[in-house]
Every structure is written in C-alpha cells, then in structure tokens.
C-alpha cells in the first residue's frame with residue numbers, strides 16, 4: 228500500500244465526539260474573533276473556512292474531532308458538513324496532530340530538477356520520518372507537497388508562514404537546527420496569521 232493511501236486512510240479521519248461529550252474549548256479571544264469573522268460573511272455556512280483556521284489555532288494546530296464538532300456547534304452546521312470541508316483541504320491538519328513545525332518540501336518539476344529529491348531524502352535521513360509522519364519528540368512533521376508557486380526559488384519548502392529557497396544541503400541543515408531551537412509552534416502561528424488576515428480583510 229502506498230504512503231499516500233495510508234495517509235488518506237479512514238482510520239485517520241477525525242472522530243466525532245458524542246453530543247454529550249462536546250466540550251467547547253475556544254478561548255475568550257477565540258470566541259470574540261469568531262464573532263468578528265461572522266460579521267464579514269452573509270451566512271454562518273460561508274464562515275466555515277475561516278472558523279476552521281481559528282479552530283486549528285485554538286486546538287494547537289490540529290483539527291481533531293472535538294475541534295470540528297466545536298466549529299459545527301458554533302456555526303450551527305452538521306458535523307459531517309464541517310468535517311467534509313476540513314478533510315478536503317490539505318492545509319488543515321486532520322489526519323493526526325502535527326509536530327511543532329510542519330516541513331512542506333516541494334518535489335514538483337522545477338524543484339525536482341533543482342535537486343528537491345536529494346533534499347527530501349536528506350530530511351528523511353536527518354529526521355528519521357517519511358511523508359506524513361511526525362518525529363517521536365513531536366518537533367517535526369514532514370510532508371512532500373506539490374508546487375508551492377515559488378518556482379523562482381526552487382528548490383524550496385514552506386514551514387508555517389515562511390518560504391525557504393533556493394535551498395542547499397547546508398542551508399537545509401541550518402534551518403533544521405534553527406527550528407529545533409524554536410519552541411513556538413510555526414503550525415499554530417501560521418493558523419493565527421491567516422485568522423488575522425481574515426479579520427483585517429473585513430475592516431477594509
């Protein structure tokens with residue numbers, strides 16, 4: 228079975244909590260931000276995507292069944308509808324809790340021609356994980372992704388809100404060491420950045 232099929236395995240879909248087990252965990256600030264986001268959209272349904280980014284931040288970078296259930300509850304939508312949206316987009320983390328830093332290395336054509344496969348193999352060797360896996364210490368998740376739309380910087384990769392490239396083996400090693408010492412989750416930071424952009428969009 229290929230890795231890709233394993234990642235999409237139904238066993239790794241978020242699990243819906245029983246209605247009586249639903250615990251609302253958004254922070255006070257998160258609730259206020261959701262209320263502000265809702266004023267930017269004509270319906271609660273239209274706010275599902277930004278609400279999921281907010282939930283991904285509030286739930287430490289992971290859209291668990293509880294997180295999805297909370298979004299469904301707050302937007303008065305069904306769990307199935309919100310889960311369907313969350314699992315459709317790969318930018319949402321629904322398969323499992325990611326590490327502190329999600330390394331998304333592009334192995335598409337331009338990056339491949341410029342040595343991305345060697346860099347991918349170096350990451351596999353350095354971190355001891357493959358595509359879709361997280362290191363045991365919870366620091367890194369590795370994902371091989373399609374074009375990041377940054378081909379002029381090939382080979383490149385994305386970590387949180389930052390793009391890095393053109394990468395060499397040396398700059399990749401340096402970056403991994405820097406991330407090892409970065410205790411703030413770039414996954415959570417990235418989700419928050421998107422929430423803040425969405426909030427500002429409504430002010431324009």
Ligand code: FES
Pocket residue numbers: 333334335336337338339373374375376377378379381383
């Ligand atoms: S092919 Fe890698 S960014 Fe476009």
